[in-house]
Amino acid sequence: MNVLTVSKIRExxxxxxxxxxxALEVLKIIGIKSGSKERVxxxxxxxxxxxxxxxxxxxxxKFIGDEELNRISLIAPRATINIIKEFEIIRKFNVSLxxxxxxxxxxxxxxxxxxxEKEPVKSFFRxxxxxxxxxxxxxxxxxxxxxxxxxxx
Numbered sequence: 001m002n003v004l005t006v007s008k009i010r011e012x013x014x015x016x017x018x019x020x021x022x023a024l025e026v027l028k029i030i031g032i033k034s035g036s037k038e039r040v041x042x043x044x045x046x047x048x049x050x051x052x053x054x055x056x057x058x059x060x061x062k063f064i065g066d067e068e069l070n071r072i073s074l075i076a077p078r079a080t081i082n083i084i085k086e087f088e089i090i091r092k093f094n095v096s097l098x099x100x101x102x103x104x105x106x107x108x109x110x111x112x113x114x115x116x117e118k119e120p121v122k123s124f125f126r127x128x129x130x131x132x133x134x135x136x137x138x139x140x141x142x143x144x145x146x147x148x149x150x151x152x153x
Contacts, residue, residue, distance in 0.1 A: 007041070012060040014082040014089075015072065020045050022075050023055035025149040029071045030057075030064060038062055051078070071104060073097050074127070075149045077134050097134065101125050105136050106151045112141040123153075 018026055023042050027033070032040055039060035048054040055076075063083065064072070072079055073095035083091040103122040107114045114123040125136040125145070136145040145151055 008087050009039070009041075009058050009060045009084050010087055011085050012038075012058065012062050013064050014059075014084060015057045015064075015076075016054070016080045016082065017048070017051060017078050018055035018057065018072075018076040019078070020051070020053040020055055022149065023057050025075050025152075026055070026057050026072055026079075029075075029152065030059065030062065030068050032059065032062075067104070069095055070098050070101060071152055074101070074105075074134055074136070074152070077129070097129070098127055100127060100139075101136070104153050105145060105148060106153050107138045107141065107143055108145060108151055109138065109141045109143040112138060112143065114138065114140050 015026055021044065023044050027040070027042065032038060041058040043056045045053045046056065064081065069081070077095065077097050079095045081093055081095060082089045102124050105123055105125050107123050113119045114121055124139040126139060128135045128137060133146065134148060136148050
């Protein structure tokens with residue numbers, strides 16, 4: 001059996017139990033991109049007893065805010081967040097799926113009033129789970145968004 005070994009981080013955040021194949025979207029949400037200075041470890045499609053396959057992201061020196069947590073929960077609703085200080089986990093928790101979000105998902109319906117520059121409204125979505133998938137439903141036009149990561153603002 002092959003074993004994946006990734007070094008511990010001194011201080012920062014470990015995001016575990018990310019839906020397989022979604023680690024790159026998580027990195028985008030937390031602002032990690034080409035040229036970023038943070039030390040990042042990422043593993044994709046690794047074996048997991050709990051999930052079958054999962055992704056993991058470790059970011060040295062970065063702590064995640066509430067808005068980032070809400071965005072992560074939309075694409076990885078079973079993610080676990082570990083806050084690390086001096087190589088030890090000081091806080092561990094699961095993300096929680098918000099019931100509604102405002103201004104962080106763009107409605108894919110071009111005719112939706114939330115996409116009209118003349119309308120003074122932010123997008124507003126109700127969050128649901130259907131058959132184990134996270135679904136966002138636009139409050140204005142009723143459009144369902146299944147691939148939420150593609151429409152995050």
